[in-house]
Amino acid sequence: MTQLAIAQIFKALGDPVRLQIVQRLSNGAALCLGELSKDLGISRQGARKQIQALVSAKVVQLHPAGREVKVQLDATTLAQSRAFIIALEAQWDERLQALKQFTEHG
Amino acid sequence: MTQLAIAQIFKALGDPVRLQIVQRLSNGAALCLGELSKDLGISRQGARKQIQALVSAKVVQLHPAGREVKVQLDATTLAQSRAFIIALEAQWDERLQALKQFTEHG
DNA sequence: CAAACATGCAACCAATTGGTTGCATGTTTT
DNA sequence: AAAACATGCAACCAATTGGTTGCATGTTTG
Numbered sequence: 001m002t003q004l005a006i007a008q009i010f011k012a013l014g015d016p017v018r019l020q021i022v023q024r025l026s027n028g029a030a031l032c033l034g035e036l037s038k039d040l041g042i043s044r045q046g047a048r049k050q051i052q053a054l055v056s057a058k059v060v061q062l063h064p065a066g067r068e069v070k071v072q073l074d075a076t077t078l079a080q081s082r083a084f085i086i087a088l089e090a091q092w093d094e095r096l097q098a099l100k101q102f103t104e105h106g
Numbered sequence: 107m108t109q110l111a112i113a114q115i116f117k118a119l120g121d122p123v124r125l126q127i128v129q130r131l132s133n134g135a136a137l138c139l140g141e142l143s144k145d146l147g148i149s150r151q152g153a154r155k156q157i158q159a160l161v162s163a164k165v166v167q168l169h170p171a172g173r174e175v176k177v178q179l180d181a182t183t184l185a186q187s188r189a190f191i192i193a194l195e196a197q198w199d200e201r202l203q204a205l206k207q208f209t210e211h212g
Numbered sequence: 213c214a215a216a217c218a219t220g221c222a223a224c225c226a227a228t229t230g231g232t233t234g235c236a237t238g239t240t241t242t
Numbered sequence: 243a244a245a246a247c248a249t250g251c252a253a254c255c256a257a258t259t260g261g262t263t264g265c266a267t268g269t270t271t272g
Contacts, residue, residue: 014117026197067269091132173239
């Protein structure tokens with residue numbers, strides 16, 4: 001995982017509309033573009049752009065089916081973002097631990 | 107945690123420069139603005155803006171000390187973003203589980 | 213086949229972002 | 243007190259983003 005790819009994932013998640021889309025997908029059944037675009041407070045084409053942003057970051061995959069296009073969460077991408085944060089936290093904890101050692105024995 | 111606050115955290119993490127800053131902070135000792143701004147490929151003021159973005163999202167805290175300003179990671183904010191992703195994944199897994207039940211007994 | 217439906221594509225626009233430069237201000241150091 | 247250091251503030255700029263509208267295209271349904 002390159003730093004840039006991770007940044008793109010976070011960037012994709014860094015918008016309330018896109019976050020809501022992702023939540024809907026994790027929640028309910030497989031949704032197509034049209035359904036997913038409803039009740040977001042923006043136009044269908046606006047929503048489509050946001051979904052495309054999620055596709056580019058691989059947070060989501062598109063599966064054409066007849067006249068509609070199903071949208072599916074990509075769990076591996078979510079897992080990667082989670083792993084990154086957990087790694088950060090681990091480093092941070094290590095550092096705190098080292099600092100504690102230092103103050104105790106210094 | 108409001109949806110918007112979470113989105114702001116992800117947005118803050120959604121940039122390679124800011125991501126690198128966060129990693130440096132999790133890695134090393136407490137850094138001041140000046141040190142943190144080095145080797146990012148941008149000017150000090152440019153870096154300062156990025157750091158401010160992290161402050162606004164509460165990914166990072168500033169602690170003035172004399173003529174310099176120390177920058178510190180906010181572990182609770184990282185934890186919140188981690189919790190959000192994990193919650194998403196949990197919902198997703200639940201859904202897959204339900205789907206499996208359905209196909210088995212349907 | 214015609215109507216309705218789901219989507220795609222492109223042009224356009226305002227607001228935000230990511231970066232710059234120049235200069236001012238407060239704080240150590242010598 | 244003067245020099246060096248760490249930072250702040252503001253104006254400015256190009257590129258990206260988030261949204262719109264209008265229209266075209268392929269796919270079901272009646």
